[in-house]
Amino acid sequence: MHTLTPPSCFSGASTHRLSLPGPIQAVKLKPVAVTRVRAGSMEPGRNNAVTSVEKATNIRWHDCPIRNIDRQNLLQQKGCVIWITGLSGSGKSTLACALSRELHYRGHLTYVLDGDNLRHGLNRDLSFKAEDRAENIRRVGEVAKLFADAGVICIASLISPYRKDRDACRSLVPQSTFIEVFMDFPLEICEARDPKGLYKLARTGKIKGFTGTDDPYEPPLNCEIVLQPENGKCPSPQTMAEQVVSYLQQNGFLHS
Ligand SMILES: Nc1ncnc2c1ncn2[C@@H]1O[C@H](COP(=O)(O)OS(=O)(=O)O)[C@@H](OP(=O)(O)O)[C@H]1O
Numbered sequence: 001m002h003t004l005t006p007p008s009c010f011s012g013a014s015t016h017r018l019s020l021p022g023p024i025q026a027v028k029l030k031p032v033a034v035t036r037v038r039a040g041s042m043e044p045g046r047n048n049a050v051t052s053v054e055k056a057t058n059i060r061w062h063d064c065p066i067r068n069i070d071r072q073n074l075l076q077q078k079g080c081v082i083w084i085t086g087l088s089g090s091g092k093s094t095l096a097c098a099l100s101r102e103l104h105y106r107g108h109l110t111y112v113l114d115g116d117n118l119r120h121g122l123n124r125d126l127s128f129k130a131e132d133r134a135e136n137i138r139r140v141g142e143v144a145k146l147f148a149d150a151g152v153i154c155i156a157s158l159i160s161p162y163r164k165d166r167d168a169c170r171s172l173v174p175q176s177t178f179i180e181v182f183m184d185f186p187l188e189i190c191e192a193r194d195p196k197g198l199y200k201l202a203r204t205g206k207i208k209g210f211t212g213t214d215d216p217y218e219p220p221l222n223c224e225i226v227l228q229p230e231n232g233k234c235p236s237p238q239t240m241a242e243q244v245v246s247y248l249q250q251n252g253f254l255h256s
C-alpha cells in the first residue's frame with residue numbers, strides 16, 4: 001500500500017489548493033481561429049481526412065495540478081517508452097508480451113502498443129509506403145508519450161524501419177525515458193519463421209514493398225539494448241524480457 005504524498009506542485013504554495021469538485025460553471029468559449037487547408041492542396045489518392053484537418057491557432061497549453069511526478073509516486077515507477085524495432089518475424093510482439101507479463105507480475109503497470117494491432121484502428125487509414133509508415137510511427141510516438149507521461153511503462157513494438165522516424169519519437173519524451181530495443185535477428189531467421197506467410201507472398205511478388213525483401217530497414221546506430229542470437233541460437237523471449245527488466249531496474253524506472 002503506498003502513502004499518497006501531496007502533489008509536488010502544491011508544496012509550500014498556499015495559492016494552489018486542491019479543491020473538491022463543485023458545481024460546474026458555464027464557461028464561455030472564445031472562437032478558435034482556424035487555418036483551412038485549401039481544397040486544391042489536398043493530395044489526390046491520400047486519406048484527405050488527414051490532409052484536410054483544420055489547423056487550430058490561438059491555442060494555449062493548460063497545466064494540470066497533478067503532474068507526472070505525482071503519478072510516478074502513486075505508481076511507484078517511472079513512466080517510459082520501450083520502443084522495440086526490427087524486421088517482421090524478429091520477435092517484437094512476442095518480446096512485448098513477455099515483457100509486459102514479466103513487469104505486470106512484479107506489480108508494474110504496462111501497456112503494449114503493437115504495430116499490427118494499431119493498424120486495425122488508430123492507423124487503419126495508413127499503407128506501407130514510406131510517408132504512411134512515418135505517419136504511423138509519429139502517431140504511435142505521440143500516444144506512447146502520453147502513456148509515459150501517465151506513468152505507464154509503454155511498450156511499442158513496430159517495425160519502424162526508418163531511423164529518422166524513431167529518432168523523432170525519441171525526441172518527444174524526456175531524455176533517458178526512451179529505450180530503444182533492436183531485435184537484431186538476421187533476415188534468414190525472420191524469413192524462416194514467417195508465421196503469417198508474408199515473406200512467401202513478398203518473394204513471389206504478391207506483396208510489394210515488404211520490409212527486408214524490397215523495402216529498407218535501417219538498423220539503429222546507437223540504441224539502448226541490442227538483442228541478438230547467442231552461439232547461433234535465439235534467446236528465449238523470457239530471457240530477453242529479463243534483460244530489459246534488468247535495464248529498467250538498473251536505470252531507476254522500477255521503484256519497488
Ligand atoms: N509491406 C509490408 N511491410 C512490412 N510489414 C507489413 C507489410 N504489409 C503487411 N505487413 C504487416 O504489418 C506489420 C507491420 O506493421 P508496423 O506498423 O509495425 O509497420 S511500420 O512500422 O509502419 O513499418 C507486420 O507485422 P510484424 O510481422 O509483426 O512486424 C506485417 O505483419
Ligand SMILES: Nc1ncnc2c1ncn2[C@@H]1O[C@H](COP(=O)(O)OP(=O)(O)O)[C@@H](O)[C@H]1O
Nearest residue numbers: 088089090091092093094193195234235236237
Ligand atoms: N525468442 C524466440 N525464439 C524462438 N521463436 C520466437 C522467439 N520470439 C518469437 N518467436 C516466434 O517467431 C515468430 C515471430 O514472432 P513475432 O513476435 O510475431 O515477431 P514480430 O512481431 O517481430 O513480427 C512467432 O512464430 C514467434 O512464436
